[in-house]
Each structure stands twice: as structure tokens, then as C-alpha cells.
Amino acid sequence: MTQTLLSVRDLSVEFVGHKSTVHAVNGVNLRVNAGEIVGIVGESGCGKSTAVKGILGLLQPPGQVTGGEAELAGHGDLLAMKNKQLRRVRGASVGYVAQNPFGSLNPIYSIEVQFRNILRAHGEPASQKIARERARTMLANVGIAGPDRVLDGYAHQLSGGMAQRVVIAMAMLLEPELIIADEPTTGLDVTVQRQILDLIRDRVVDSTRGILLVTHDLGVIAQYCHRVVVMYAGKVVEAGSVETVFGDPAHPYTSALLGAIPRPGHELTRLRGSVPDLRVIPTECSFKPRCDYEFAACSVSPNLREIAPDHLVACHLSERVGHGTS
Amino acid sequence: MALLELEGISKQFHARGGKGIVRAVNDVSLSIDAGETVALIGESGSGKSTLGRLVLRLLEPDQGAVRFEGIDLTKLNTKEMREVRARLQVVFQEPFESLNPRMSVGDIVSEPLIIHNRAMNSSEREIRVRETLERVGLRPDSATRLPGQLSGGQQQRVGIARAIITNPSLIVLDEPTSSLDLSVRAQILTLLADLQRELGLAYLFISHDISTVEYVSQRIAVMYLGEILETGPVTDVIKDPRHPYTRALLSSRLSTDPNESLPRLRLIGDIGSPTDVREIGCVLAPRCPMVIDACRDRKIELEPFAPHHDVACIRAAETSDALLASSSSGIEYN
Amino acid sequence: MATSPPNDSERTKAAKPTGQFRDFVQMHPIAVGGAFFIVVLILASLFAPLPYDPELPNPEVGISPPSADHWFGTDITGADVFSRTIAAAWVDLSLALAGTLLSLAIGVPLGLATSVKRRWSDNLVRGMDAFQAFPLLILALVLVSLSGNKLYMVVVAIALINIPRYMRLIRSEVLSLREARFMEATTAMGVPLPRTLRKHVLPNVMGIITAQTTLTMANAIVVIATLSFLGIGVAPPTPSWGSMIRSGSSNMISGEWWIALFPGLFVLICVWILNQLSDAISDFNTRTTR
Ligand SMILES: Nc1ncnc2c1ncn2[C@@H]1O[C@H](COP(=O)(O)OP(=O)(O)OP(=O)(O)O)[C@@H](O)[C@H]1O
Numbered sequence: 001m002t003q004t005l006l007s008v009r010d011l012s013v014e015f016v017g018h019k020s021t022v023h024a025v026n027g028v029n030l031r032v033n034a035g036e037i038v039g040i041v042g043e044s045g046c047g048k049s050t051a052v053k054g055i056l057g058l059l060q061p062p063g064q065v066t067g068g069e070a071e072l073a074g075h076g077d078l079l080a081m082k083n084k085q086l087r088r089v090r091g092a093s094v095g096y097v098a099q100n101p102f103g104s105l106n107p108i109y110s111i112e113v114q115f116r117n118i119l120r121a122h123g124e125p126a127s128q129k130i131a132r133e134r135a136r137t138m139l140a141n142v143g144i145a146g147p148d149r150v151l152d153g154y155a156h157q158l159s160g161g162m163a164q165r166v167v168i169a170m171a172m173l174l175e176p177e178l179i180i181a182d183e184p185t186t187g188l189d190v191t192v193q194r195q196i197l198d199l200i201r202d203r204v205v206d207s208t209r210g211i212l213l214v215t216h217d218l219g220v221i222a223q224y225c226h227r228v229v230v231m232y233a234g235k236v237v238e239a240g241s242v243e244t245v246f247g248d249p250a251h252p253y254t255s256a257l258l259g260a261i262p263r264p265g266h267e268l269t270r271l272r273g274s275v276p277d278l279r280v281i282p283t284e285c286s287f288k289p290r291c292d293y294e295f296a297a298c299s300v301s302p303n304l305r306e307i308a309p310d311h312l313v314a315c316h317l318s319e320r321v322g323h324g325t326s
Numbered sequence: 327m328a329l330l331e332l333e334g335i336s337k338q339f340h341a342r343g344g345k346g347i348v349r350a351v352n353d354v355s356l357s358i359d360a361g362e363t364v365a366l367i368g369e370s371g372s373g374k375s376t377l378g379r380l381v382l383r384l385l386e387p388d389q390g391a392v393r394f395e396g397i398d399l400t401k402l403n404t405k406e407m408r409e410v411r412a413r414l415q416v417v418f419q420e421p422f423e424s425l426n427p428r429m430s431v432g433d434i435v436s437e438p439l440i441i442h443n444r445a446m447n448s449s450e451r452e453i454r455v456r457e458t459l460e461r462v463g464l465r466p467d468s469a470t471r472l473p474g475q476l477s478g479g480q481q482q483r484v485g486i487a488r489a490i491i492t493n494p495s496l497i498v499l500d501e502p503t504s505s506l507d508l509s510v511r512a513q514i515l516t517l518l519a520d521l522q523r524e525l526g527l528a529y530l531f532i533s534h535d536i537s538t539v540e541y542v543s544q545r546i547a548v549m550y551l552g553e554i555l556e557t558g559p560v561t562d563v564i565k566d567p568r569h570p571y572t573r574a575l576l577s578s579r580l581s582t583d584p585n586e587s588l589p590r591l592r593l594i595g596d597i598g599s600p601t602d603v604r605e606i607g608c609v610l611a612p613r614c615p616m617v618i619d620a621c622r623d624r625k626i627e628l629e630p631f632a633p634h635h636d637v638a639c640i641r642a643a644e645t646s647d648a649l650l651a652s653s654s655s656g657i658e659y660n
Numbered sequence: 661m662a663t664s665p666p667n668d669s670e671r672t673k674a675a676k677p678t679g680q681f682r683d684f685v686q687m688h689p690i691a692v693g694g695a696f697f698i699v700v701l702i703l704a705s706l707f708a709p710l711p712y713d714p715e716l717p718n719p720e721v722g723i724s725p726p727s728a729d730h731w732f733g734t735d736i737t738g739a740d741v742f743s744r745t746i747a748a749a750w751v752d753l754s755l756a757l758a759g760t761l762l763s764l765a766i767g768v769p770l771g772l773a774t775s776v777k778r779r780w781s782d783n784l785v786r787g788m789d790a791f792q793a794f795p796l797l798i799l800a801l802v803l804v805s806l807s808g809n810k811l812y813m814v815v816v817a818i819a820l821i822n823i824p825r826y827m828r829l830i831r832s833e834v835l836s837l838r839e840a841r842f843m844e845a846t847t848a849m850g851v852p853l854p855r856t857l858r859k860h861v862l863p864n865v866m867g868i869i870t871a872q873t874t875l876t877m878a879n880a881i882v883v884i885a886t887l888s889f890l891g892i893g894v895a896p897p898t899p900s901w902g903s904m905i906r907s908g909s910s911n912m913i914s915g916e917w918w919i920a921l922f923p924g925l926f927v928l929i930c931v932w933i934l935n936q937l938s939d940a941i942s943d944f945n946t947r948t949t950r
Pocket residue numbers: 015022024042043044045046047048049050051061062063216278
């Protein structure tokens with residue numbers, strides 16, 4: 001039986017402004033099992049980072065979680081935790097790799113000191129020597145050839161790829177069961193990207209660990225993830241195994257995204273319009289204005305339904321007999 | 327005659343904040359025919375943008391000639407160069423940063439006309455601007471907007487409108503879609519392809535995304551540490567890369583088909599620093615799994631391997647996945 | 661074949677200047693109210709019938725505290741403090757404005773020039789730095805008193821103090837602007853230098869110039885007040901806030917606070933308003949382009 005590491009139910013996040021409120025995440029459900037890499041994809045602004053930060057209690061005001069739960073195996077609901085407890089879980093049980101690596105490195109401390117601080121914050125009072133040894137091992141694990149040089153250096157001396165690897169090493173330092181990585185490779189060269197992804201994957205395969213990987217690169221999902229969650233306008237529109245979702249997409253948005261990948265000899269699908277304004281809660285399907293298949297039923301927002309084992313879709317089309325968008 | 331011909335151009339910089347010199351572009355030759363798309367691919371820091379700037383004469387080459395329509399641009403004075411700029415345009419990666427935030431879209435798009443089509447009066451200009459905006463898929467009434475009021479995709483359309491309004495024959499596209507979302511990227515790529523077909527434009531398409539390059543270009547040039555290592559028709563190069571670097575680069579691409587896994591080749595070590603490029607010998611030698619002594623002894627020139635397909639590797643004929651993989655086995659990560 | 665229809669979402673916002681002004685008023689009502697106050701003050705000082713002749717001593721009344729007849733009281737000569745304070749507004753503010761405009765007129769082109777032509781400008785900038793290290797108020801003092809208290813020298817002194825500031829500001833702004841991607845696009849288009857300066861550089865430094873100008877005004881008001889407090893520049897009986905504070909200061913101890921307090925308050929209010937305005941302009945400036 002597969003063990004569920006993280007189970008998020010009905011997560012909602014709002015950014016409350018004085019003139020309007022942005023409903024950035026609206027009832028998101030997702031699950032990460034042990035030994036699994038789960039990808040979240042979607043266009044920019046669809047709420048991927050916000051959802052992840054919501055789960056980890058890292059939202060800055062005016063952002064606030066307005067509902068839902070995030071059950072972490074063995075720890076209970078993250079969203080119900082007190083700050084102090086949450087801080088202990090973060091790092092020790094859940095590692096977080098933020099979207100911008102330099103944002104999570106402190107420019108004024110050497111890399112070594114930052115590793116030591118993590119250990120200290122989690123009550124692992126290691127001697128300076130042991131701490132350095134652990135940091136070195138971790139850096140070597142993420143494929144950094146000269147870990148000593150990196151440890152003695154500062155953030156600004158690192159290239160983007162190196163900084164990203166350092167941040168990943170930090171996230172993995174305390175061997176957390178779950179790693180949440182927000183676009184860990186966006187903006188990096190393909191060669192570096194693959195090294196980092198390989199490294200992340202090696203931590204999970206045949207283990208009790210799991211990874212939640214945010215990206216908007218469909219190639220990353222196809223090659224590295226077991227399951228995928230497709231988000232659109234703050235909602236999950238399709239979820240399931242990568243083979244199923246990529247091989248037989250049931251939501252028109254997923255099909256459109258897949259069709260927008262440039263392939264020689266193929267016309268590119270032109271997805272009309274752009275992501276909707278998240279300040280208004282739509283009553284209709286939020287993809288309707290851009291959808292080629294919309295019909296009468298679409299004026300009511302569809303719910304996420306299981307159309308096959310482990311294949312969830314939020315689209316009225318799938319309720320019709322002989323569904324399909326291709 | 328080729329539309330653009332680069333002949334042995336080089337550009338060096340003083341390293342930023344450090345010592346030493348950066349050989350950003352080193353003895354590069356390349357040509358582009360009218361109506362053709364040539365893609366320039368390579369990892370970050372390989373000198374792609376620098377090469378683009380040399381073509382546009384936003385930078386002066388230290389050596390070599392940039393011949394556009396048969397004229398060596400490096401010999402022209404500012405005024406003569408201005409004349410040429412109407413037919414030689416550019417679109418940058420950052421859609422917002424490349425537009426003046428305080429100028430309306432209409433003013434931005436009409437500016438090249440004001441400079442290059444002096445005879446045009448303002449109402450003719452206005453008509454032309456409207457046509458061009460519609461041509462790139464923007465509503466004519468967006469002319470009154472400021473760039474900050476448009477989405478990223480629309481901003482990039484404005485950049486494209488500005489580039490095509492003077493009927494150029496060559497546009498340097500420096501990663502025009504890299505900062506855009508997948509769906510918007512598809513729209514912009516389609517637009518660029520349509521414009522090329524209708525207006526007979528030639529593109530120098532700089533990118534690091536192989537699937538984009540494969541989709542848009544006819545020819546491809548692979549850059550590494552300031553040098554072109556392989557160039558040829560896109561299908562030939564991608565199907566059968568002869569340079570070990572090209573092969574490694576292509577093998578790191580991620581297929582979007584979950585059932586297809588491409589063979590994976592790794593080079594030894596990290597991308598070298600452009601400050602310590604060797605004087606002689608192959609630039610890839612320190613990382614190349616196929617390296618032999620001869621690679622380090624002399625300068626490795628780009629030489630014809632097949633018709634129109636040039637490779638800068640003395641073992642080009644032998645290159646194969648097996649050879650690369652076998653010699654790199656046992657090598658540490660990366 | 662035609663390309664896809666206009667299809668990315670569009671955010672709407674007022675782009676016209678009138679709309680921008682309305683936005684500014686809505687966002688910064690205090691600053692706008694303050695600016696309005698200063699304008700009214702200047703107009704009143706120029707055109708409004710004052711209750712008494714500000715320069716006319718009235719020995720019969722002598723010194724008297726604020727009353728229904730004399731709202732701000734009277735000074736030792738019996739002149740009406742209210743009338744003098746209002747009349748001084750034009751004297752002080754016009755000098756400040758003239759000084760500011762002169763520094764603008766010289767400082768901005770100089771800043772532009774030094775940012776375009778780098779070679780000789782580095783020396784000029786270094787020279788200006790050395791000049792700024794000099795205690796400028798003393799320089800102003802010396803200049804004005806040597807000229808025999810000519811008012812235009814007050815204007816020149818203010819300009820001398822502020823020209824290097826403008827120059828530095830514009831220069832550093834333009835130098836960072838030159839790195840902007842759209843400036844590179846400008847070069848690629850072949851836009852000639854004068855047009856580049858006019859259409860691309862100036863509009864993008866305008867906001868910062870305006871913000872700095874209001875600060876310069878505030879600074880000039882203080883300099884003028886200081887000079888006339890020291891008895892230089894505007895000389896009595898012509899009313900000026902500085903000289904009024906000076907003549908009133910000796911009465912402070914004896915309890916006749918109103919003579920110095922009211923002009924002092926006006927200096928304070930004007931400086932405060934101009935600072936508010938400067939903040940508001942910088943804030944608005946960064947917001948309108950995003
Ligand atoms: N501080 C904030 N105040 C108001 N709205 C916000 C704030 N932060 C984010 N948002 C909005 O929330 C939505 C989701 O943003 P989020 O950063 O989660 O998107 P994302 O899917 O991670 O996009 P990307 O791919 O660009 O990282 C967006 O519409 C964004 O405009």
C-alpha cells in the first residue's frame with residue numbers, strides 16, 4: 001500500500017486588498033505519496049507558488065489561508081499548527097526550495113554559517129566541525145565539486161546553478177520526508193537543469209520520501225514526475241498519472257497546453273485570451289472564455305470529478321458520454 | 327550573396343569586477359540568407375547576445391567584418407549606419423524593459439518611421455502604425471496605452487511591431503519568447519512565422535530552447551564559450567549532431583512525451599569560465615569525453631563535415647553516443 | 661493568413677494627462693492641498709488687499725499682542741505682523757523660485773551633458789564634488805554681502821548651492837537609464853542623440869527632477885530665511901520671514917512671542933508642504949509606470 005505523505009484538501013488563499021480581494025487559490029486538492037514526484041503545472045499567475053506557500057505557512061500579508069487543510073503524515077494539519085510548531089516541521093520534515101534561490105540565501109553570512117544556522121535552529125547542536133562535515137557531504141551530494149570553496153564563500157559568488165544547488169542542499173540537510181520545490185530549475189541552462197532534477201529524483205526513487213515540484217515546463221513533468229496536477233485560475237482542473245494526463249488529456253486546457261509545445265511539422269495550438277482576473281469569483285467555468293468546446297453546461301463552475309481511477313477532471317465535457325478533447 | 331556575413335569577428339570584455347578578460351565572442355564566422363532563420367543556441371554565457379549586439383553594431387567588434395547587404399558595417403559612420411538600421415532590427419527577451427515606460431504604444435511604434443521615413447506625414451504615419459499594430463495582433467486602440475498597461479505577450483507584440491514597421495530584411499531576435507508563458511509563446515512564434523512568410527524577413531534567432539529552435543529555424547549554429555562549434559541545417563544537426571558538445575546539449579533536452587526517454591550524455595565538470603579560455607586547442611577539451619592529445623595541440627577550426635554542415639571537432643566522424651557514454655562512465659556528477 | 665485576434669488581457673487605467681492628475685489628487689490629497697495653500701498664499705501676497713500697509717510703522721499702536729484688529733499682533737514699530745507675514749510670502753517665495761529655476765536651467769543640461777560625454781565630465785564632476793564640500797551657506801553669505809546686498813545675488817547663491825546637486829542627480833539617473841534595455845533598442849533604431857535625450861531620457865528623469873525641485877524650493881526658503889535672519893539679503897523695511905524672526909527673536913524673552921512665531925510657522929509650513937509634495941511626486945512616479 002502506498003503511504004500518503006501530504007494530503008491537501010480544499011486549500012484556499014486570498015490576498016485581501018482595500019479595494020478588491022484576489023482569490024489566488026480556490027479549493028485546491030492534491031496528494032503526494034511516498035516515493036513519488038508530483039508536479040504542479042499551469043500558466044504564470046495561476047496560483048502555484050501561492051498554494052505552496054499557503055501549505056507551508058509562508059504567505060506574507062495581505063495573503064492569508066482562508067480554508068482547507070494540509071495533512072502531513074505523522075504531524076497532523078499544517079494549516080492548524082502554531083507558528084513555532086510549524087517552524088520546527090519546516091526544514092526538519094518538509095524542505096522548501098523557493099522560486100528564487102538568491103532570495104533564500106543571506107548575502108551577509110558565509111554559506112557555511114547558513115548551514116550551521118539551519119542545524120542550530122532545529123536543535124541539532126553540532127560542533128563546528130561536524131556541522132561543516134554535514135554541509136560538505138550535502139553539497140557533494142548535490143554535485144558541487146569543490147564544496148569547501150563554496151562553504152567559505154558568499155551567495156553573490158555563486159552562479160545561478162550553483163546557488164540553486166546550495167539551496168537544495170540546505171532543504172535536504174535534515175533529510176525531510178517531503179521536499180516542496182518551486183520552479184527549482186526555471187532560468188537555468190538545460191544541462192544544469194537536468195543535473196538538478198536528476199539529483200532531486202535520486203532522493204525519492206525507492207524511498208519513503210516524496211517531492212512536490214512546481215514548474216511550468218511540461219518536459220520536466222513528462223520526464224521526472226509520476227503524477228501531475230494541472231492548475232488554472234487558482235483551481236485544479238486536472239490531476240492524475242503523467243501517462244494518463246499527457247497521453248489522454250481530459251481537460252481542454254491541458255490539451256491546449258500540450259498543443260502549444262513547438263514541434264517541427266506541427267501547427268501550434270493557439271490558446272486564445274489569457275488567464276482571468278482573479279479578483280472576481282466566476283460562477284461559470286473559469287476556462288469557458290478561452291475554451292473551444294464550451295457548451296450550455298459550462299455556465300456553471302464544474303467540480304473536480306474522478307473519471308477513471310486516479311484521474312480527476314473539472315470539466316463538464318467529461319460528464320458527457322464519449323468525452324475527449326482530441 | 328548572403329544577406330548577412332560575419333567574418334572572423336571577435337569581442338573581448340574586461341571581466342566585470344574582476345581581473346582578466348572575457349572572450350565573449352572568438353573568431354566567429356556565420357552567414358544568413360534573405361528570408362532564412364538561423365538559430366543560435368548555447369548555454370548561458372556562451373556569447374549569443376554579444377554576437378547579436380555585434381551584428382546590430384550595438385558593440386564594436388575587436389576584429390573581423392560584419393557584412394550586411396554586402397557592406398561592412400564596421401566601416402560605416404553613425405549617419406551611414408543609421409541608414410542601414412531601418413533594415414536591420416532587433417527584438418529583445420525582456421518585453422517590458424525594452425519599451426520606454428513613459429511613451430505610448432503608438433509613439434513607440436511610430437518612432438522608427440519618424441527617423442527613417444522622413445517624407446511621411448503624420449496622418450500617413452498614423453495609418454501605418456494602425457496597420458502594423460493590427461498586423462501583430464493588437465487592437466489599434468492600444469496605441470494610446472502605456473507599456474505597463476499591457477500583458478507580457480502584448481508588450482512583446484509591441485516590440486515586434488516596432489521592429490517590422492520600417493520593412494527590415496533582418497531581425498535579430500534575442501530570446502524573444504524565453505520570458506513568456508507557454509501559450510503566449512506559441513502565439514508569438516506563430517506570429518513570427520507568419521511575418522517571415524509574408525514579409526520575407528530573415529531572422530537571427532537566439533535561444534537556448536531546443537524545441538523552439540527546431541520549430542522555427544532552417545539552420546542552426548551551436549555556440550560554446552564564444553565559439554561556434556557546429557553549424558548546419560537544423561534537421562541534420564539535431565538528428566545527427568557531430569560535435570560532442572552539440573550531442574550533450576541535445577541530450578539534456580526534456581521530451582514532453584512521458585514514454586520517450588532520450589539517451590543522456592554528460593560532459594565532465596561545469597561550463598568553463600570564459601576568462602580562462604585556452605589560447606590554442608579545442609574549447610571543449612577540458613570537458614570532452616572524447617578528447618585526445620591532438621585536440622590540445624592546435625586551434626580546431628570549423629570544417630565542412632557534410633554539405634552545409636560544419637563541425638569544429640577533429641573526431642567529428644567518430645562521434646557517437648556510445649563513444650561519449652563509454653568514455654564518460656565513472657565520471658562524477660555533472 | 662491573418663494572425664490571431666487581439667487576445668491578451670488588457671488592464672485599463674487612465675493614460676491621459678488629465679486622468680493622471682486626477683489619480684495624483686486622489687492618491688495624495690494632503691500634498692495637493694498643501695500645494696494649493698502655497699499658490700493661494702502667493703496670490704494673496706501679490707493681489708489681496710492687506711488690512712494694513714506692511715511697511716508702514718505705526719508708533720501710536722506700538723507693540724501689541726494678537727487681537728481682532730491685528731490677527732497676528734504688531735511688532736515694535738507697530739506694523740501689522742499679519743500683513744507683513746503675508747507680504748513676505750511673495751518676497752521670499754519668488755526669490756526661492758527664481759533661485760530654483762536658475763539651478764534647474766543650468767543644472768539639468770549640465771547633468772545631461774556630463775552623462776553623455778564621459779571623458780571631460782569626470783573632471784567636472786570631481787570639481788563639483790570639491791565645490792560641494794565647501795560650506796555653501798558661508799559662500800552664499802560672502803557672495804551676497806560682497807555684492808552689497810543685491811537681491812539677485814541671493815538668487816545666484818541659491819543656484820550655486822543647487823546646481824551641483826542637480827548635476828549629480830541627473831547624471832546618476834541617466835547613467836543608470838543608459839543601461840536600460842529600451843535605450844539599447846533606441847540605439848538599434850538609430851534614434852539621433854537629441855531626440856533620445858528629449859523623448860527617452862528627459863521623460864524618464866522628469867519625475868525625479870520635479871521631486872528634487874520641490875526639495876530645492878524648500879531648501880531655498882530656508883537659505884533665504886537664514887540669510888535675512890543674519891541681516892543679509894532682503895533688508896527691512898521690506899518684509900521677509902527671516903528678518904521678521906530676527907527682529908522678533910529679541911522680544912521672545914520678554915514674552916512678545918507673536919512677532920517671531922508667525923513668520924517662523926510659515927517657513928515651517930512651506931517647507932513641510934514642499935517635502936510632502938516631493939514624496940508624493942516620487943511615489944506617484946514609481947507607480948504610474950508599473
Ligand atoms: N501580494 C499579493 N497581493 C495581491 N495579489 C497577489 C500577491 N501575490 C500574488 N498575487 C496574485 O496571486 C495570483 C497567483 O500568484 P502566484 O505567484 O501564486 O502564481 P504562480 O502560479 O506561482 O505564477 P508564476 O508561474 O509566475 O510563478 C496571481 O494572480 C497574483 O497576481
